[in-house]
Each structure stands twice: as C-alpha cells, then as structure tokens.
Amino acid sequence: MTKNPLIPDILSLLHQHPDGITEYMIIKSLDDHAGFSDINEDYQLAVFQKHFMVMNALYQLQRQLLEEERLYLDISPLHIQLVVTTNNSSCKSLSEVSNKKLSEYYLDWENFENTTLEDVEKLLEKFWTIYQSNDSRLSSLNILELNETADHAMIRQRYRELAAKHHPDKGGDPSEFIKIRRAYELLSSIK
Numbered sequence: 001m002t003k004n005p006l007i008p009d010i011l012s013l014l015h016q017h018p019d020g021i022t023e024y025m026i027i028k029s030l031d032d033h034a035g036f037s038d039i040n041e042d043y044q045l046a047v048f049q050k051h052f053m054v055m056n057a058l059y060q061l062q063r064q065l066l067e068e069e070r071l072y073l074d075i076s077p078l079h080i081q082l083v084v085t086t087n088n089s090s091c092k093s094l095s096e097v098s099n100k101k102l103s104e105y106y107l108d109w110e111n112f113e114n115t116t117l118e119d120v121e122k123l124l125e126k127f128w129t130i131y132q133s134n135d136s137r138l139s140s141l142n143i144l145e146l147n148e149t150a151d152h153a154m155i156r157q158r159y160r161e162l163a164a165k166h167h168p169d170k171g172g173d174p175s176e177f178i179k180i181r182r183a184y185e186l187l188s189s190i191k
Contacts, residue, residue: 005035020081140183
C-alpha cells in the first residue's frame with residue numbers, strides 16, 4: 001500500500017477538530033501541501049486527484065486507528081470525525097459498518113494513477129445525470145403528494161386518486177391533470 005504523504009497532516013487536522021471536519025476543509029487546509037505538487041494541471045482532474053489523495057489517507061487512517069488505538073474514523077461525505085470506542089465489540093461493529101467497496105476503491109492507488117481526464121468527465125456526467133434524476137423524482141413525488149419512501153404501488157394508487165379528481169372529463173383542470181400525468185410517467189420510468 002502506498003504511504004500517503006497527507007496522513008500526518010490529516011491526523012493533526014482531525015485532532016484539531018474533535019467535533020468533526022469536512023473533506024472540503026481538509027483540502028483547503030492542505031492546499032499548499034507538498035503532497036499535492038504532482039497534481040495534474042487540468043482543473044477537473046486536479047480536483048479528482050486531491051479528493052482521491054484525501055480519501056486514500058482517510059481510509060488508511062481508518063484502518064490503522066481502529067487496529068492500533070481503538071479509534072474509529074467516521075467518514076461520510078460532509079462529516080469526518082474521530083470517535084473513541086470503549087471496547088473491542090464496538091470496534092468490530094464499527095468496522096463492519098464502514099463502506100467496504102468505497103474504502104477498497106480509495107485504498108487501491110492504481111485508481112489514482114489510471115484515472116484520466118476523460119474518466120473524470122464521465123464520472124461527472126454520470127453524477128449530474130443521477131442528481132437530475134433524483135431531483136426530478138423528488139419533484140414528481142411532491143406533485144403526487146408522496147414522500148421519498150413511496151414504492152411503485154403507492155405511486156400508482158396516488159396517481160389514480162389524483163387523476164380521477166383532476167381529469168378534465170370530470171370537471172378537473174386540464175393543466176393540473178397533465179402535470180399529475182407527467183409526474184406519474186416520470187416516476188414510472190425511474191427504476
């Protein structure tokens with residue numbers, strides 16, 4: 001495993017922020033770090049590489065701290081925090097909660113070395129497609145007056161209720177009916 005030059009400084013930052021820190025704060029704090037000296041000059045690839053290096057360091061630290069000091073490093077997108085564990089069973093259960101696929105990805109340095117600008121652009125495109133799909137889904141659920149946990153049967157039932165109420169043949173508003181139908185079609189197309 002490649003020894004990440006950011007590890008000592010990230011560990012220091014984690015101790016300075018006992019209530020937690022964000023990845024953005026870590027990257028900003030280490031912006032002039034010598035470990036970032038070989039980062040690609042293209043902005044998008046540089047952002048990916050800095051992100052990868054920070055996540056690699058965090059997942060290496062997560063393993064080391066759990067094994068050596070019974071400290072659990074909680075890593076989530078917007079909050080990173082050291083958590084003191086009281087016994088071996090809580091250490092074991094915390095390590096099982098950790099996202100294994102994500103940590104495996106970031107601990108494999110070849111993913112850093114082999115990711116190209118084209119790969120980053122594809123990742124970003126996929127992210128925005130999923131983000132827009134989720135945004136459209138939430139908007140459609142709101143139109144049907146449903147929450148995020150609604151399954152397809154609930155969506156279909158609610159659509160039928162609202163369609164019967166707003167159908168133009170039953171004296172309903174045509175534009176409202178079209179909006180309801182569009183929301184239902186969108187939700188039906190998303191798996």
